[in-house]
Amino acid sequence: MNICILNGSPKAGKSTSELLIEYLSAYFGGNETVTFNVCKTHLSEEQFSRIQNSDALVFVFPLYIDGINSRLLRFLIELEKRGFADKSTLVYCIINNGFYEGRQNAAAADIMKNWCKAVGLTYGQTLGAGAGEMLPFLKNIPLGHGPNRNLGIAFRELSRNILSLKCGEDMFVSPNWPRFLWKIASSLKFWYPRAKENGIKRKRLKDKVS
């Protein structure tokens, strides 16, 4: 079985999408799996052909403004233009977002459903994971345990569906960790340091856009 994983994070350094790909790949054992980073590299004809001839395509990307980022969009348009001679490929997605609620990814999952209709492929399933920037801090906790409990259960179902080329209901998960603790931890560990790195004061983060 040919599985093709497409990393759609435009982030310069390490991304949560990369971590989610690591989690997913661990389920694929002896299957032929390739991963392409579609936001950072120009793919060769051979790589496009590999994508167009996959049994399963798995898009792994972050939520940007309740939708998909422009680089991934450009890639989707390119792939739509090239088309798929064999329409048997199933499309799956793993979308992660910054806010706590994984449900925020539902609109992006709908965009992918529409793209599948446009190219004539079957939409398989989406896993939407909330609190994305927190996930790398939890990577030493095995999936299915503690704050990664829901994520582990969802990964098990998604990987089972991919390996048997079945469709499933979309799944949206948030960490098994209280929302208020997530807010404190993610602000102190991630958002404030990231703002500082970019020369932005804490107060500015609370400014409302008028």
Ligand SMILES: Cc1cc2nc3c(=O)[nH]c(=O)nc-3n(C[C@H](O)[C@H](O)[C@H](O)COP(=O)(O)O)c2cc1C
């Ligand atoms: C331009 C931009 C827009 C974003 N829009 C949203 C959003 O609408 N909702 C949300 O929950 N997170 C949003 N985020 C946060 C990202 O989804 C989050 O940081 C994610 O974990 C990044 O994943 P990655 O590391 O795989 O790139 C946005 C981030 C950026 C940079």
